[in-house]
Ligand SMILES: [Zn+2]
């Protein structure tokens with residue numbers, strides 16, 4: 001099967017013919033339908049996050065089940081599924097404490113399957129699968145806990161986005177921050193995840209939602225998803241602009257959805273007294289953010305991180321689907337462009353250049 005292979009950071013992905021095994025026990029073989037062009041993959045391509053190479057990236061996807069391994073009962077061949085990049089073992093400390101999004105055994109085994117071995121290979125060499133998925137390949141072997149069955153009538157594009165950016169963004173607002181009705185919010189970075197934090201805050205009833213970015217087109221796009229105000233961080237001091245919009249106080253909930261030390265500090269500073277700053281963006285490995293220690297204590301601020309929107313993907317994907325079907329959550333409007341797998345490098349160039357909205361790699365698979 002064809003896949004885009006990352007051999008070396010800062011080099012383009014290479015489309016190759018690779019070998020794929022049969023699924024082992026508790027694994028599922030899928031045909032990828034749609035893969036989202038998400039910034040987390042770009043962090044790996046640029047070397048800002050670490051994955052062993054060679055690797056197949058792509059962690060936001062929908063698929064159709066081809067074959068199931070021994071013991072798999074949640075899906076059968078032909079089922080349409082949303083893929084989760086946080087499959088879980090179900091018996092580690094994190095899983096047992098209700099944090100399947102941060103399963104210890106998944107984090108330990110990373111881009112290999114739970115038994116520590118790989119299912120995809122090229123010329124006898126093992127490849128890593130980002131999030132045990134690898135959606136930039138036509139097929140994948142994934143853990144059974146990483147697939148959630150959906151109605152065959154559900155849009156496979158919308159399903160793919162629910163696999164990462166939608167659940168991460170909306171979840172950050174409603175599960176991690178628990179935004180309350182009538183509250184004030186700022187969202188720093190309104191790319192794929194940030195737009196969904198905006199939507200999550202809107203769904204939760206926030207009345208003032210300030211989008212912060214350095215891209216005017218992105219700020220304008222955020223208005224379609226519920227941002228009430230916008231701040232271009234390149235034209236003046238963004239902290240002052242946020243405070244000016246909130247009677248000098250700052251916001252009840254400040255969200256960071258970009259991933260840098262500077263924007264983490266801005267989110268912390270933008271949160272008002274007794275406010276909460278939630279960090280959803282992943283900063284480059286090793287980067288440290290400065291936090292005002294006096295404000296943290298005297299203003300009793302809360303600072304927290306949210307991975308995968310602090311969601312439980314196997315349950316919360318269905319909450320996202322219900323919000324989407326009820327018309328409260330706009331997923332279709334997020335997608336602005338579609339590519340073939342051969343165009344994957346072009347897709348990432350456009351993301352890096354700040355082209356607005358989500359790109360998807362559509363494999364043209366019919367259910
Ligand atoms: Zn993602």
Ligand SMILES: [Zn+2]
Pocket residue numbers: 088089090091092093094095096103104105106
């Ligand atoms: Zn676990």
